[in-house]
Amino acid sequence: MEPRHKAVSLISGGLDSTVLAYNLMDSGWDVHLLSVNYGQRHKRELEFAQRTAAALKVEHRIVDLTSLNQLLQGSALTDAAVDVPHGHYAADNMAITVVPNRNSILLAIATGWAVSLGAKRVAFAAHSGDHAIYPDCRPEFVSALNAAERLANEGFADEDFRIFGPYLNVTKAEIVALGHALRVPFVDTWSCYEGGEIHCGKCGTCVERAEAFALAGVNDPTEYMEPDFWKTALKA
């Protein structure tokens, strides 16, 4: 049997990146998971990432970037003084949840690790629903960053190295359907930005999560504080 090719995959502990980890395993990759503690309020995510790594029996590293927290101001995800917006996950009220340049930072670190490992891929789970809100989830950004990172590591990275986002043109509902087919234990994923004991059901990611299960026609095993809120949340 040939040795499997290595892939570094970013995992937040959320639904999308967990499905991606299962998907890469299913496709035969030798998966190495990378999480970042950047001082996010919903730090519980990281415990869920650890569960997935344990279930898949793969290497998992968590790097501590909390020192960036003070530098990168103004985000509801890291700044305890800012309220998390409620309601549908639309551009106007969710822009505040943007950590400046987060994806570039995470993907650059993941690329450094991939070069160290001789991995052929850095994978991340940005999906089509992220585009409107996060400019660094757009396919044109990933394509440009891939070009830059290949140049940056020429002679050091695997010749076939690339950054890829297999869900860039996939909806969250399609990710749920894919995860269902791959038998992903969705209860072991965390989406809520509030960081409570169970999902709040009201924040942008909770609404998006519940809606995706409904659209996919997959039973949602998530325990929400307000399980029906998503039905009434106004769309942008």
Added chain:
Amino acid sequence: MEPRHKAVSLISGGLDSTVLAYNLMDSGWDVHLLSVNYGQRHKRELEFAQRTAAALKVEHRIVDLTSLNQLLQGSALTDAAVDVPHGHYAADNMAITVVPNRNSILLAIATGWAVSLGAKRVAFAAHSGDHAIYPDCRPEFVSALNAAERLANEGFADEDFRIFGPYLNVTKAEIVALGHALRVPFVDTWSCYEGGEIHCGKCGTCVERAEAFALAGVNDPTEYMEPDFWKTALKA
């Protein structure tokens, strides 16, 4: 008087990035300096960066990325088990000093800070002599990363934001000459990779430093353990 435009400039405490800080000040930029502690052995650099920030009376942040140290293996700059190579700073013996994807990581973080500050520039001091050794010091990499970072932060960064490396096509000797004209106190810069009390004079950066002063015809105020070693170091 109009408010000055902000620029984030990476500063290691070495000669090149210190001259760049003085250069940006001289050109009228509102300079914000960023250093990274990534577990480098020559950590003394950071004290020299602080001296420059104090002399210029500008904001200086140091972010702690030591958690990346374990992730990014195999570099003499961070791995105490690897010897620092001696002699001329040539590709074959200095490749080992490459921290995987260092410039992408630093520039991505600097870009995040620039977006937070509303800065128009991220500047760094890679020069033409770095190209042969570090693929992430080449103009084509900087151009590609600039394109990616502008896309990543569209709508959040200043419209005129860009990453720039004003010394990409400038030699280290020319940087010394420029620093001399700008009255940069070269004694307050640190190049040596060994991290001793004074410059060793034998490592790649010491040899490169001493040679650059000689080529520029500028008096070298650096105290070296072996001040004449550079003259005998073989060129690649």
